Amino acid sequence: xxxxxAQFKGKxxxxxxxxxxxxxxxMTEKLIxxxxxxxxxxxxxxxxxxxxxxxxxVIQEASQRALRGGTTLKKLIAKIDQIQxxxxxPLILMGYYNSVLNYGEEEFAYDIAEAxxxxxxxxxxxxxxxxxxxRYLARSGVSQIMLVTPNTSEQRLKKITAKSSGFLxxxxxxxxxxxxxxxxxxxxxxxxxxVRNSAGELPLGLGFGxxxxxxxxxxxxxxxxxxxxxxxxxxxxxxxxEKEMLDNAGEFVRSIKKAIN
Amino acid sequence: xxxxxxxxxxxRFVPETLMPALxxxxxxxxxxxxxxxxVNELKSLLADYSGRxxxxxYAEQLTSYYGGAKIxxxxxxxxxxxxxxxxxxxxxxxxxxxxxxKRIIAETGAGQHGVATATVAARFNLECEIYMGAEDxxxxxxxxxxxxxxGAEVIPVTSGTQTLKDATNEAIRDWVTNVxxxxxxxxxxxxxxxxxxxxxxxxxxxxxxxREQIKEKEGRLPDYILACVGGGSxxxxxxxxxxxDQEVNLIGIEASGKGIDSGQHAxxxxxxxxxxxxxxxxxxxxxxxxxxxxxxxxxxxxxxPGVGPEHSYLKSINxxxxxxxxxxxxxxxxxxxxxxxxxxxxxxxxxxxxxLEKLAPELAEDQIIVVxxxxxxxxxxxxxxxxxxxxxxx
Numbered sequence: 001x002x003x004x005x006a007q008f009k010g011k012x013x014x015x016x017x018x019x020x021x022x023x024x025x026x027m028t029e030k031l032i033x034x035x036x037x038x039x040x041x042x043x044x045x046x047x048x049x050x051x052x053x054x055x056x057x058v059i060q061e062a063s064q065r066a067l068r069g070g071t072t073l074k075k076l077i078a079k080i081d082q083i084q085x086x087x088x089x090p091l092i093l094m095g096y097y098n099s100v101l102n103y104g105e106e107e108f109a110y111d112i113a114e115a116x117x118x119x120x121x122x123x124x125x126x127x128x129x130x131x132x133x134x135r136y137l138a139r140s141g142v143s144q145i146m147l148v149t150p151n152t153s154e155q156r157l158k159k160i161t162a163k164s165s166g167f168l169x170x171x172x173x174x175x176x177x178x179x180x181x182x183x184x185x186x187x188x189x190x191x192x193x194x195v196r197n198s199a200g201e202l203p204l205g206l207g208f209g210x211x212x213x214x215x216x217x218x219x220x221x222x223x224x225x226x227x228x229x230x231x232x233x234x235x236x237x238x239x240x241x242e243k244e245m246l247d248n249a250g251e252f253v254r255s256i257k258k259a260i261n
Numbered sequence: 262x263x264x265x266x267x268x269x270x271x272x273r274f275v276p277e278t279l280m281p282a283l284x285x286x287x288x289x290x291x292x293x294x295x296x297x298x299x300v301n302e303l304k305s306l307l308a309d310y311s312g313r314x315x316x317x318x319y320a321e322q323l324t325s326y327y328g329g330a331k332i333x334x335x336x337x338x339x340x341x342x343x344x345x346x347x348x349x350x351x352x353x354x355x356x357x358x359x360x361x362x363k364r365i366i367a368e369t370g371a372g373q374h375g376v377a378t379a380t381v382a383a384r385f386n387l388e389c390e391i392y393m394g395a396e397d398x399x400x401x402x403x404x405x406x407x408x409x410x411x412g413a414e415v416i417p418v419t420s421g422t423q424t425l426k427d428a429t430n431e432a433i434r435d436w437v438t439n440v441x442x443x444x445x446x447x448x449x450x451x452x453x454x455x456x457x458x459x460x461x462x463x464x465x466x467x468x469x470x471x472r473e474q475i476k477e478k479e480g481r482l483p484d485y486i487l488a489c490v491g492g493g494s495x496x497x498x499x500x501x502x503x504x505x506d507q508e509v510n511l512i513g514i515e516a517s518g519k520g521i522d523s524g525q526h527a528x529x530x531x532x533x534x535x536x537x538x539x540x541x542x543x544x545x546x547x548x549x550x551x552x553x554x555x556x557x558x559x560x561x562x563x564x565x566p567g568v569g570p571e572h573s574y575l576k577s578i579n580x581x582x583x584x585x586x587x588x589x590x591x592x593x594x595x596x597x598x599x600x601x602x603x604x605x606x607x608x609x610x611x612x613x614x615x616x617l618e619k620l621a622p623e624l625a626e627d628q629i630i631v632v633x634x635x636x637x638x639x640x641x642x643x644x645x646x647x648x649x650x651x652x653x654x655x
Contacts (some may be wrong), residue, residue: 102551
């Protein structure tokens with residue numbers, strides 16, 4: 001069993017997303033330790049990109065702060081490599097395909113495995129694209145976590161779930177990250193049931209628009225785990241100084257963990 | 262070539278949410294493109310609504326000025342709304358109607374595609390929202406008024422560089438959110454499959470007409486065809502029907518802004534590397550980390566860091582020669598055509614015209630050059646101040 005799916009055994013894990021290097025890699029390191037200490041089960045780190053078209057305003061801005069701070073994919077991987085012995089929870093990189101293509105797909109798969117990264121999510125690389133990347137990731141033992149959405153057809157579900165490992169990222173609604181305008185998701189139960197028929201044993205993580213403990217309570221019965229990004233970043237950003245930001249992150253994670261259990 | 266690809270270029274690099282919409286669009290497009298009712302309706306709209314065929318004009322004054330090859334202009338500037346953009350928006354609006362979509366969105370840089378989209382949305386009574394960079398809104402106020410007059414809502418985009426690239430990101434985000442009732446009319450031969458192929462097919466009427474017209478006037482095909490390249494739709498439109506005619510030299514002219522060495526340019530094919538932006542793999546202006554570098558050109562319509570994937574393919578097989586023209590060269594051509602022929606060209610098209618200076622005098626008098634005059638320059642009158650300033654700095 002791989003390190004990511006192991007986190008889904010006997011509990012519904014909380015996957016937390018922060019943008020790598022927002023606003024510095026030092027802060028990212030501190031946040032990783034804090035999130036882990038407060039009970040985050042998996043930590044997802046965003047690769048900052050100039051044109052993040054699956055992301056809403058909160059993550060777009062986080063990405064911009066990281067870029068202004070000088071973070072690059074190389075520096076991000078080097079930082080993770082440097083701290084890997086202090087990190088117990090699985091780390092996942094989430095980023096856009098151009099970052100990986102530019103880095104070199106084979107080299108990327110090799111380097112992130114060396115840095116102790118367990119999985120990769122690339123929202124603009126659908127299952128149909130015949131990127132070499134999947135082969136390289138498999139060879140390196142890194143999970144490729146694929147995304148499905150409420151409008152994904154049965155035929156595509158089969159293709160996507162067959163390619164996904166670690167877990168399956170179920171996008172909660174049609175839209176970008178952090179978009180919670182739609183309130184409680186319509187048809188969530190049916191949607192996830194439909195996905196589960198194709199996914200079999202693969203755990204289902206639900207993300208997009210999960211903005212706090214109240215929402216978590218309403219949806220937690222259906223998925224196997226949840227992913228929270230924009231709402232966490234908003235809490236962090238509400239802090240003035242570093243200590244306050246870290247405390248906000250800690251408090252938010254505790255409130256979500258409580259809502260899950 | 263595999264589906265959706267021009268050799269290694271193209272593809273569909275978009276969020277999963279859009280895959281059903283792209284499948285539907287492809288399916289409907291493939292079904293309609295040979296459907297006689299669709300073909301006839303589009304044909305009659307292009308004729309009676311937009312004024313096609315546009316003329317192929319022998320530019321006698323310009324020819325004698327350069328003293329070399331005979332110069333013809335394909336007058337896309339004579340289309341309704343003043344540019345070739347309407348060829349594509351008319352085609353796509355018919356597809357949107359067929360798919361039962363209620364709402365149209367589009368991105369626009371200079372506002373030409375926005376106006377062409379707002380125009381057809383008005384004609385077909387569909388709700389229309391146009392994403393436009395906040396900076397471009399300021400630079401192209403006239404086109405913003407036109408879009409509003411036509412009943413469209415212009416949404417300012419304040420993210421990133423606040424120009425066409427970011428307007429496109431925002432339009433894609435809107436589409437991801439409203440994909441069920443919305444059709445996204447992309448304005449160039451860019452984006453995920455089937456857009457590059459479909460937009461090219463809607464624009465190829467430029468080249469198809471040109472072929473007939475030049476045969477009628479000269480009894481043969483031209484020796485050279487010149488077109489400017491931003492995303493590349495007017496160039497694909499005129500090049501495509503000639504790609505297999507090896508004797509016809511095809512030259513695409515990108516915008517090199519203040520010069521490629523200055524770093525302020527939009528010469529994607531000349532100075533970029535292969536990457537992925539807005540759903541397809543093609544040449545891209547990007548830094549060492551793979552971050553997209555904002556493009557620059559005096560012409561807002563060429564101010565784009567990507568380029569259509571089929572252009573990347575045509576470059577890779579050396580079928581099209583890609584050159585670049587600076588702001589200053591384009592401005593000189595802009596003035597020259599206005600003065601010599603009484604035709605004010607768009608600054609975009611002026612990039613293609615500027616290449617005549619290098620090419621025409623070198624050719625014999627019995628050789629033929631066609632330049633795609635993709636749009637008219639009314640919209641650029643606002644730029645006149647800028648142009649004067651540039652001249653004063655010379």
